[in-house]
Amino acid sequence: MLNIIFTQRRGNSQGPAKTSKTNKTNILATAKTWVALCLLVSVTACANSPNSKALQESLAADPKLTETPLPVPVPPPATAVETSTTAKLPPDFPTEIPLYPNAQLIEVGPPTDPSQKNVRLRWESTDPVNSVQNFYQLEFGRRNWKIVSLPTADGQGALVATRENLRVTVSLSPAQKVGGSTEFAIDYSKDSPEIAASPQPNNSESSASPTASPTLSNSEGTAPTLSASPKSAKVSQQESQIPQQLRQYVADLTQLEVLKVRSTKSANLETGSTLPEPNKIVTRREYARWLVAANNQIYASRQAKQIRLAVDSSEPVFSDVPKTDPDFSAIQGLAEAGVIPSSLSGETKDVKFRPDAPLTRETMILWKVPLDTRQVLPTANIDGVKEKWGFQDASKIDSQASRAILADFNNGDLANIRRVFGFTTLFGPKKSVTRAEAAASLWYFGVQDQGLSAKDALEAKSKPAQ
Incomplete structure (x- = not known):
């Protein structure tokens, strides 16, 4: 290739002076073309040579860029949600209140009266209503509670009992649910002013206790x-x-x-x-x-x-x-x-x-x-x-x-x-x-x-x- 270039240069030098500038331009263009062709031929020729791997690796992208992705903003962790369906007794639940043995606590409601800190607990049992009522009547009597009122014969009303600074109301549903379960609620309050003003029987001794x-x-x-x-x-x-x-x-x-x-x-x-x-x-x-x-x-x-x-x-x-x-x-x-x-x-x-x-x-x-x-x-x-x-x-x-x-x-x-x-x-x-x-x-x-x-x-x- 160099011989061709030099030959052209020698041939052009023998021509008129006015063509010398044009010849130089042509020579440079031809040289650039041949250099590009030589590089292409070299790369193609050495594709299967031991040096090809080094050449490919030098032209390849940096592998570290694929191993370490660009940092993506991570959202803050979500707040944990309680998925259990079983409610738990409040930490300050009074131990004096008897709990029906065959019942499951299904809900702890907020205070129905904030001024009295009245808390409602909803329960569910597979036993009939009369079993729940008999249990609480017996337990309140055995534990020296004062029974203020009882449900009527047809199951209307609630069982209300007091003891010292506690007032408990057991509300019973007159009939069982379709599935055969019984729901009842226990409302309790501490230091309730109503305890002192509980209904009293109408007789000469106002401190009488209805039984x-x-x-x-x-x-x-x-x-x-x-x-x-x-x-x-x-x-x-x-x-x-x-x-x-x-x-x-x-x-x-x-x-x-x-x-x-x-x-x-x-x-x-x-x-x-x-x-x-x-x-x-x-x-x-x-x-x-x-x-x-x-x-x-x-x-x-x-x-x-x-x-x-x-x-x-x-x-x-x-x-x-x-x-x-x-x-x-x-x-x-x-x-x-x-x-x-x-x-x-x-x-x-x-x-x-x-x-x-x-x-x-x-x-x-x-x-x-x-x-x-x-x-x-x-x-x-x-x-x-x-x-x-x-x-x-x-x-x-x-x-x-x-x-x-x-x-x-x-x-x-x-x-x-x-x-x-x-x-x-x-x-x-x-x-x-x-x-x-x-x-x-x-x-x-x-x-x-x-x-x-x-x-x-x-x-x-x-x-x-x-």
């Missing part, structure tokens, strides 16, 4: 309803020991003079204005005596439903209850009527009654329910009792007692177990019964719409003889 007083029409065929009944504020020390939910039952039976107790100082039976030592364990002989007396007093005008007392000529059924026993007539009379198991009924071969042994829960129901139904007890098994009552300890119940317990369930809200023990999933069949609990079981005799209460008997006695 649950189950009332019945004094004619058979009307089911009992719960209503608030005023009571004297001057409650004796013995009466204050009675659980609040059982006081009215004990009071009515005491007025009927059926809860006769034998004093330790005397062999004679005594009846006072209230039940002595109400939380003392009741014996089998005491309950047998009260069972006969209560049935006969409540059915004073129904001779056909009374239990006949045994006479001296009767042959003792139990070896440990001879004719000389002060409670022979009542215990023997119950055995002869087939109310309690004995060798006469063929339900037991035990010849001992054990009159001074503690009365157990299952025995109390076994003796009492036959006087409610006046029929042969249904057949029952453990699974049947567990299905109806939901008792976790159903397997511990005696087979004979399970029949009476199952029949008691069919009596609805008038069931002895519900009246005496309230809501419970543990029956405790071998647990001893107190005097107050025994009295509560005797307050009502009969099945739904076909029974009478101690209150009915008192009203009948108060009417002038026709």
